Amino acid sequence: MTRITADVTFLRGYNQARVMALGRTARTFERSTVVEATGLTPQAVSKVIARLTGDGLIRPAGLRRTGIGKPAVVYELVPDSRYAIGAHVARRTLRLALVDLAGAVRHSAVRPLPGDFTPEQLLDALTAGIGAITGDSDVRGRLTGLGIGMIGPLDHANGLVRDAHGLRHWHDVPLREIAEKHLGLPVHLDKDVTAGITAEAWRHGATFGDAALIMIESGIGGGFWLGGTAHRGAHTNAGEFGHTVVDLNGPRCVCGRHGCLEIVHHHAAEAGDITQAARVVAVGVVNLLQTLDLAHVVLAGADLLRHPQTYLTAVTEAVRADARRADWLTTTVTVSSLGADAIAAGAAMQVLDRHYGVPELAPI
Amino acid sequence: MTRITADVTFLRGYNQARVMALGRTARTFERSTVVEATGLTPQAVSKVIARLTGDGLIRPAGLRRTGIGKPAVVYELVPDSRYAIGAHVARRTLRLALVDLAGAVRHSAVRPLPGDFTPEQLLDALTAGIGAITGDSDVRGRLTGLGIGMIGPLDHANGLVRDAHGLRHWHDVPLREIAEKHLGLPVHLDKDVTAGITAEAWRHGATFGDAALIMIESGIGGGFWLGGTAHRGAHTNAGEFGHTVVDLNGPRCVCGRHGCLEIVHHHAAEAGDITQAARVVAVGVVNLLQTLDLAHVVLAGADLLRHPQTYLTAVTEAVRADARRADWLTTTVTVSSLGADAIAAGAAMQVLDRHYGVPELAPI
DNA sequence: AAAATTTAGCAACAGCGTTGCGTAATAGAG
DNA sequence: CTCTATTACGCAACGCTGTTGCTAAATTTT
Numbered sequence: 116m117t118r119i120t121a122d123v124t125f126l127r128g129y130n131q132a133r134v135m136a137l138g139r140t141a142r143t144f145e146r147s148t149v150v151e152a153t154g155l156t157p158q159a160v161s162k163v164i165a166r167l168t169g170d171g172l173i174r175p176a177g178l179r180r181t182g183i184g185k186p187a188v189v190y191e192l193v194p195d196s197r198y199a200i201g202a203h204v205a206r207r208t209l210r211l212a213l214v215d216l217a218g219a220v221r222h223s224a225v226r227p228l229p230g231d232f233t234p235e236q237l238l239d240a241l242t243a244g245i246g247a248i249t250g251d252s253d254v255r256g257r258l259t260g261l262g263i264g265m266i267g268p269l270d271h272a273n274g275l276v277r278d279a280h281g282l283r284h285w286h287d288v289p290l291r292e293i294a295e296k297h298l299g300l301p302v303h304l305d306k307d308v309t310a311g312i313t314a315e316a317w318r319h320g321a322t323f324g325d326a327a328l329i330m331i332e333s334g335i336g337g338g339f340w341l342g343g344t345a346h347r348g349a350h351t352n353a354g355e356f357g358h359t360v361v362d363l364n365g366p367r368c369v370c371g372r373h374g375c376l377e378i379v380h381h382h383a384a385e386a387g388d389i390t391q392a393a394r395v396v397a398v399g400v401v402n403l404l405q406t407l408d409l410a411h412v413v414l415a416g417a418d419l420l421r422h423p424q425t426y427l428t429a430v431t432e433a434v435r436a437d438a439r440r441a442d443w444l445t446t447t448v449t450v451s452s453l454g455a456d457a458i459a460a461g462a463a464m465q466v467l468d469r470h471y472g473v474p475e476l477a478p479i
Numbered sequence: 480m481t482r483i484t485a486d487v488t489f490l491r492g493y494n495q496a497r498v499m500a501l502g503r504t505a506r507t508f509e510r511s512t513v514v515e516a517t518g519l520t521p522q523a524v525s526k527v528i529a530r531l532t533g534d535g536l537i538r539p540a541g542l543r544r545t546g547i548g549k550p551a552v553v554y555e556l557v558p559d560s561r562y563a564i565g566a567h568v569a570r571r572t573l574r575l576a577l578v579d580l581a582g583a584v585r586h587s588a589v590r591p592l593p594g595d596f597t598p599e600q601l602l603d604a605l606t607a608g609i610g611a612i613t614g615d616s617d618v619r620g621r622l623t624g625l626g627i628g629m630i631g632p633l634d635h636a637n638g639l640v641r642d643a644h645g646l647r648h649w650h651d652v653p654l655r656e657i658a659e660k661h662l663g664l665p666v667h668l669d670k671d672v673t674a675g676i677t678a679e680a681w682r683h684g685a686t687f688g689d690a691a692l693i694m695i696e697s698g699i700g701g702g703f704w705l706g707g708t709a710h711r712g713a714h715t716n717a718g719e720f721g722h723t724v725v726d727l728n729g730p731r732c733v734c735g736r737h738g739c740l741e742i743v744h745h746h747a748a749e750a751g752d753i754t755q756a757a758r759v760v761a762v763g764v765v766n767l768l769q770t771l772d773l774a775h776v777v778l779a780g781a782d783l784l785r786h787p788q789t790y791l792t793a794v795t796e797a798v799r800a801d802a803r804r805a806d807w808l809t810t811t812v813t814v815s816s817l818g819a820d821a822i823a824a825g826a827a828m829q830v831l832d833r834h835y836g837v838p839e840l841a842p843i
Numbered sequence: 844a845a846a847a848t849t850t851a852g853c854a855a856c857a858g859c860g861t862t863g864c865g866t867a868a869t870a871g872a873g
Numbered sequence: 874c875t876c877t878a879t880t881a882c883g884c885a886a887c888g889c890t891g892t893t894g895c896t897a898a899a900t901t902t903t
Binding site for chain 2: 123125321324339344355359363365374395398405406408437446476
Binding site: 120121122123124126145146147157158161181182183184185186187188 | 883889892
């Protein structure tokens, strides 16, 4: 937990982050754009821009002539100035993504993981994968770190894997620490779903409101973006959305309760009725909307990507019909724009966000 | 929305808020306490304390002799230095609470509201109630404003009541604006459940993690405290927790869906089976824990207060048994310490929090 | 009475955004 | 071509924040 005290360095980081977010989402911007977006004075924006230009994070990209008067300097992010690597650790595969400062996935690759793999086997796969994906030695020097998106439960704050579901060798493994030692890179560990929603939020910038990413794979999870930041929960284990009961008299779930969203969905999918499975997910999504009032719902995950349109239709329809919401209560429903790379890319963006996003402040 | 730019005034407000939070929760504190809690230098804390003392918000309250060395000055909040009034607008009653800067409820009173009351009738009741509760003219000059906690849907950001459930005369009523004009006080409008959870968080200060307040009255709602602030959602309408489906094949709810928590609970309660009703709520609470990973669950509401122990037992038991959580995943379950005043008191605290809490920053 | 220890504050400083004002660059009018 | 209006931009001084270096005050111990 990088807690900083509230001194002037916070102001610097905060305002720089706002400009960076603008550059990420708008591709080009000028001083006046930033002034309007931030409420800072033009002079203050000049200083921020000078600092970022000095660091090589942004650069001038021409002039804009509006008519009368001196032309404005147009700036743009320098995508190649910084990189991060994201890793999506699933039960049988390791997916890696090389993401640049602009949030673009420059390379991605999947490699198999041994059945019931050990921490050591994962580290070896990471080393090999990172070596392959950063063939260009120029990238190496600009790497800000590695983000790992993984199934839980895990302790994000301390970089500890508590009890990864269905993996025997993963109990209280200090993955962040051993990976940092093994790879020589700063490592950021988070739940897969939280990484996924970060990717969506990062690409949308300030216009992105409260949102959830619903991940449909062997299990069903939910990642949340609330109040301008990822919601991880009191013990950084939010997201077990699949284990919410939607059918009090339903079948028994592995978690011990009856009628969990996940088991009900699984039964429908097993029976081949994808439409019904999608409807079950849709019920869960509307439950979330009622509870949390979200602006965006993003669908992702391997099982979803097999029938994206079926799920999209079912959820969209349910949101429209069941939520009985007025026209001012709008919620967009989309399939993750990053496809199978969503988790890995989001994990990488979390690393970049640690450096170039809003600095963390201690709570109250 | 009081958005401030990130300049040095933010730092001042932020660090002052941290000291105020400390004074609220610890009752007495000294410079060294603040230094430890905030990470600021002793000299910076001296300046903050000097400012707050100058404003009359805190005052010296003796010395503490530890042994050798100069004794430390002990400070305390001045509870009487500021007040706020909170109003809980329910379907048939208006409950008012006078809350001091320390978060204590100094007076509270209930008065009936006419059936299907109009905005004008509410304003009249507010005027009369505020007059009665602030009999001491000394309080008047120290009033920071009025907070209104009310059923939704409503637009917190713009102070608009959209469509209060079951109230005919409440469609797109700009309540904040007309109340400010009518009462001559700053007014803060929020959903009842959000006000309620604010009360709990305010009294606990920085040690309070992510939490939910479950309000069981004619309907069932949920207020959320996530990441150190109230979660209101994209359209400030989070909290319709009662309208989450827990029984896919359950009875039809007024909202149009089947098997909502609220209707299932209602049926059980109607049948006189409070234990079963409490169990239904418990299922919903565990759903929330799975999804959001909360540190605290607070139970409140008129119907709950008729059988507090039954509900508390059922929810505590379900949290312990059903969530299948490791020992590091602890969640406390309590009944709101403010009883029937919870919503009104929380609405008042929201007003105080606007002045003496953490200043709002624009998102990213 | 002298020394040790802890607390508190004064003064100078660095760094943030702000304010005041001067300078550069362009289009259009005369 | 020249002048003017207009727009963009930066230098310099400033106010305010927390920080640093050092001094003074108050108490207990020796």
